[in-house]
Amino acid sequence: MVDTVGFNDETWLTGRLGYFHTSDLHVVERFTRAGDKMKYEVTVEDPEVLLEPWVWPPRTMTFNPDPDAILPEDFPCSERDGAYTPVR
Numbered sequence: 001m002v003d004t005v006g007f008n009d010e011t012w013l014t015g016r017l018g019y020f021h022t023s024d025l026h027v028v029e030r031f032t033r034a035g036d037k038m039k040y041e042v043t044v045e046d047p048e049v050l051l052e053p054w055v056w057p058p059r060t061m062t063f064n065p066d067p068d069a070i071l072p073e074d075f076p077c078s079e080r081d082g083a084y085t086p087v088r
């Protein structure tokens with residue numbers, strides 16, 4: 001289980017849909033492995049924004065059986081990323 005608090009209010013829950021939250025955001029993620037399957041569950045709480053906990057439908061992923069499989073690396077950050085100043 002991963003229990004996360006300490007967020008600021010400058011991010012969004014999902015970049016595509018843009019759900020805002022407050023600094024009271026509390027996220028609990030649960031990972032359950034059974035053989036080559038991983039079940040992923042998430043509960044999001046933010047009493048200032050949500051009337052009740054937001055529970056995402058569980059997702060089940062299958063591990064790749066190929067021992068030589070790799071994930072591609074992310075692109076490196078560019079220098080301009082470090083110069084970002086949020087607008088207030």
